[in-house]
Amino acid sequence: MSAVPKIELSGVTKSFGNKHVLCGVDLNVGVRESVVIIGGSGTGKSVMLKCILGLLKPDAGSVKIDGQETVGLKGQALDEHQAKFGMLFQGSALFDSLPVWQNVAFKLLQAHGMPRKEAKERAVATLASVGLGPEVGELYPSELSGGMQKRVALARAIASKPEIIFFDEPTTGLDPIMADVINELIVKSVREVGATAVSITHDMASARKIADRIAMIHEGRIIWQGSVKDIDHSGNPYVDQFIHGRAEGPIKMQIRKL
Numbered sequence: 001m002s003a004v005p006k007i008e009l010s011g012v013t014k015s016f017g018n019k020h021v022l023c024g025v026d027l028n029v030g031v032r033e034s035v036v037i038i039g040g041s042g043t044g045k046s047v048m049l050k051c052i053l054g055l056l057k058p059d060a061g062s063v064k065i066d067g068q069e070t071v072g073l074k075g076q077a078l079d080e081h082q083a084k085f086g087m088l089f090q091g092s093a094l095f096d097s098l099p100v101w102q103n104v105a106f107k108l109l110q111a112h113g114m115p116r117k118e119a120k121e122r123a124v125a126t127l128a129s130v131g132l133g134p135e136v137g138e139l140y141p142s143e144l145s146g147g148m149q150k151r152v153a154l155a156r157a158i159a160s161k162p163e164i165i166f167f168d169e170p171t172t173g174l175d176p177i178m179a180d181v182i183n184e185l186i187v188k189s190v191r192e193v194g195a196t197a198v199s200i201t202h203d204m205a206s207a208r209k210i211a212d213r214i215a216m217i218h219e220g221r222i223i224w225q226g227s228v229k230d231i232d233h234s235g236n237p238y239v240d241q242f243i244h245g246r247a248e249g250p251i252k253m254q255i256r257k258l
Contacts, residue, residue, distance in 0.1 A: 004067045006196040012061035023220030034197040036211035086162035090169040092153035094141040101137030126155040147178040167199035183209040
C-alpha cells in the first residue's frame with residue numbers, strides 16, 4: 001500500500017443552513033483498499049461522498065486524492081478529477097430509454113468519446129465479467145430482474161476502469177442470496193480493476209464481505225474505524241448497537257409523533 005493515501009479527508013465540514021451534516025470528518029483510504037462506511041440515516045455518509053466527488057464543496061477542511069487538494073476545483077480540472085471515479089448507485093439508476101450495453105458504455109461514449117463499436121465491445125466484455133451474456137446487452141432495464149439490474153449497474157461502474165469506485169447501498173432490495181452474489185462480484189471486480197473502493201451500506205453482511213476496513217460515522221464525525229475482524233469487539237457502544245441492530249443504546253432515533 002502506498003505511503004500516500006488514495007483519499008484523504010481532514011477536518012471536512014458541511015452545513016445546509018442550520019443543519020450541520022459533517023462536523024470535522026477525518027478519514028484516509030489507502031491505494032486499492034476497500035473501506036465501508038456505516039452509520040444511520042442522516043449521519044452524513046452521502047454528503048461525504050459528494051464532497052469527495054466534487055459535487056459539493058465543503059465549508060472547511062481538505063479533500064485530497066493522491067496527495068493533491070481537490071476542494072475548489074473547477075472546469076477541466078474538476079472534469080479530470082471526476083473522471084477517476086466509478087459509481088454504483090443505490091437502486092442501480094439505469095437509464096430506462098437506453099439498452100443495457102449503452103447504459104454500461106455511457107461514460108465511455110459521453111465522457112471519453114470512444115467510438116460506438118469499441119464501446120459496445122467493452123460493454124459486452126464487462127457484462128461477461130459480471131456473469132451476463134451478450135444478449136443481455138440488447139435488452140432494456142425494464143426487462144431485467146432486480147439482481148440483473150444490479151449486475152448491469154456494477155458493469156457500468158467498472159467499464160471505464162476507474163481508479164476509485166463508490167458503492168451506495170449495493171445490496172438494497174435484494175434477497176440474501178442475490179445480495180451475497182453481488183458482494184462476491186464487487187470483491188472480484190474491484191480486485192480485477194485494481195481500484196480503491198468506498199462503500200456505504202446498512203447491510204453488515206455486505207460490509208463484512210467487501211471491506212478491508214470499516215468506519216462508522218455518527219453525527220457528522222468518524223467515531224470508530226478498524227479492520228473487519230475488530231468490529232465485533234470495538235469497545236464502542238455506538239458501533240455495538242448499530243451492528244447488532246438494537247433499539248436500546250446511545251443512538252436515539254428521531255420519531256415524529258402524529
